[in-house]
Amino acid sequence: MTFETPAVTSRLPAVGTTIFTVMSALATRHGAVNLGQGFPDFEGDPALVDAVVEAMRSGHNQYPPMPGVPALRSAIAGKIEALHGTRYDADSEITVTAGATQALLTAILALVHPGDEVIVLEPCYDSYEPAITLAGARTVRVPLDPVTLRVDLNRVAAALSPRTRAILINTPHNPTGTVWTVEERNGLRDLLRPTGVLLISDEVYEHMVFDGQAHVSAGGDAELAARSLVVSSFGKTFHVTGWKVGYVAAPAALMAEFRKVHQFNVFTVNTPMQIGLARYLADPAPYLDLPAFYQRKRDFFRAGLASTRFELLPCEGTYFQCVAYEQISSLDDEAFCRWLTESVGVAAIPLSAFSAQAPTRRLVRFCFAKQDATLTAALSRLQAL
Structure with missing residues (x-):
């Protein structure tokens, strides 16, 4: 039968x-x-692996707090402040995630509603549009300049509408390898100033910027940070992509909404890896x-x-x-x-x-x-x- x-x-x-x-x-x-x-x-680095193993052997094998191990959130906040001058509150503005892809999906599900529009810069990572579709929203694709492969803020401005809820950017950019400049970030800040549009900034390659340039984070400008969720990835930074551990930094009001979805999405993230990462971040040299x-x-x-x-x-x-x-x-x-x-x-x-x-x-x-x-x-x- x-x-x-x-x-x-x-x-x-x-x-x-x-x-x-x-x-x-x-x-x-x-x-x-x-x-x-x-x-x-x-x-x-074997030292990072050893830190995780030691965390396991020390009994850190049960659920951690939903937003992440406090020591890791504190280390993340300290790292961001040292690099970009912005102080995020470790208790209310940092959440550890099961990789950056989960962070992006959770951010969109938390803050984007059916009928909204989300602007993405094309070409873009292939998880962006499915996440927007699952939220019941519409993806508005704005192509990068076909010659320079850089953001064209005039095209972004033309794409803004009363339905625009968020714009999703990525720097350093996968797949093109371009890196946002301070002038481009400031231009986006000025463009968004009169709007209620949120910014989701995918910065998973933040420590891979070459030729003496600096990574220009959305979190590095106080005005832009006030409307931004900044996403990064320990997997990319520390050559352990299979660990799937990342984080989000955002103002408390945005983070409160993010955590509402996060707690029912993955609830929390691998405890011993969080403990190990917190200890490993004490030395900034690796990143x-x-x-x-x-x-x-x-x-x-x-x-x-x-x-x-x-x-x-x-x-x-x-x-x-x-x-x-x-x-x-x-x-x-x-x-x-x-x-x-x-x-x-x-x-x-x-x-x-x-x-x-x-x-x-x-x-x-x-x-x-x-x-x-x-x-x-x-x-x-x-x-x-």
Whole structure:
């Protein structure tokens, strides 16, 4: 006897398996060097692992407080103040989350209502629009400048409407590698001043900014911080993406609404990892040294690509390098990535995965958060093109 499963109406009918999962599986099947999905192929600091293990052995294995372990929230508040001069109250304005993706979804579900509009800058990370859709709101996509890949505030201004509830930005920017300037942040602040629009600032690559630039946080400007939820990720910063621990900083009134959803979404986050992270943050060197660490990898990878027919786009931050491949192929970017994986043995991500509109250029994204041996193996294959 067989039984039928009742029909359901999908909340996300246009969503399938992400391109990141597809390309990683394809890379595994063909033995390709995986420069697609954005995670390191090296381990984090053993001292951080030891701190987590010690927390487990010391009995920190039950539920922590819903907003996060107080010592970690205090360490986060101290870190933000030291870097950006803004003091968030650790009790009421910092919440530890199960990674940045959960933080973004929770922020949108807490503050965006059916019928609202949320502006995103395209190309953008693929979780943004589904979160907005789940909130019953409409995504308004504002393209970055097609030449510079920077924010065009005139286009943002044109997209604002009485229904605009929030704007979601990302700096350093995945996938383009651009980094917001103080002038751009100030321009956005001035643009939003007469409005009630909230800002959700995805800053997970905050410690990967190169060439002497500084990370420009939404939380670093007092006026903008008053309407902002700033999201970051320990997984990205400390090479432990599988731990899925992040945080949000926001004014108390916004955080109170955030926590209402957070407590019924994940309730709380892995206790021993929070204890370990709190102890590890006592030394700022690991995150202060991160720009130089990744800049060396960026420079190594770019030097290797310089002898290929790829056109290198600027990379000011993140651990992603975008390239144009017009001199190599006329295939669309997804077909090119499949060909590159299957025939050349290197996996990349098509830029169209981050956009609803067809891209104006043929671009793909490589991840250089890899061991030198991994990058060398990939470069030897790409240089043979």
